[in-house]
Amino acid sequence: MAIQGPIPVSFAQVFPHGCYAVGEVEPVKDFEASTNGRFVQSRDKNTGEPVWQIPVMDADPSLKAAQKTVAVKILSAVQPVAPAPVAGLPITPVEFDGLTITPYVNGAGRLAYSIKARQMLAPRTNVKPTGKEAAA
Template identity: 55%
Template sequence: MAISRGIKVHHDDVFPHGAYIVGEVEAVRDFERSTRERPVQATDKETGQLVWSVSVLDPDPDARKDAKTVNVKISAPVQPVPPGEIAPGMPFRPVEFDGLTVTPYLNENGGRARVAFSFRATGMRAPRAGAKPTPRANGEAA
């Protein structure tokens, strides 16, 4: 069985303690088509939409130190706008991702190989208040 794309996951599977935007939504540069003088934005190979990136804080107390902040790439025709307001008492904006996928890959940083994950989404929105994932017939979260 070959998996050619990311594996579909629910937001709560990846971020069970929530997720918080910690940076700006930025265009992802297409390094193959860009030059120093003329940057070109990356496009999604499947949809043809522009690719954007946002840094997200994972507040999971058990997350490894190097996994506390991850980048999520979003395919969208225009720059996504961070949802909602900054949470009271918090310096960050809470977020939930729609159409989230994860792609594992081998990261050979510094000669030491480890499995890393790339996250992509089709959109982002403010978290639903008190919402929990609804179980599917096969026991997975919807």
């Protein structure tokens, strides 16, 4: 098989309706290396970079409540910072660059996905004018 390791995907493929940060960026614990009272941060197997995570809410209206919140892991030498809040919104919209997904079978025997990113940033506004707007 030609695909090995994490599968590159676009932000629009994973979050076509966008997503919102609903928690703080935190280091991911390496459960094998950590001991009682000694926290060791997880490192990515492929890059060796520290792994951070942030819970986000998928804005897809068709998802059930239990499916809306997922953790996105971010590979970064320094702790990523969420974009500034948007005035009038109770939660912060975010986007991710360099996304990959890794499918796996979870403890319940169901297919699940680990989502990793290289960067977290404020949503871009890629609005393209339509025929009417372009003519105005």
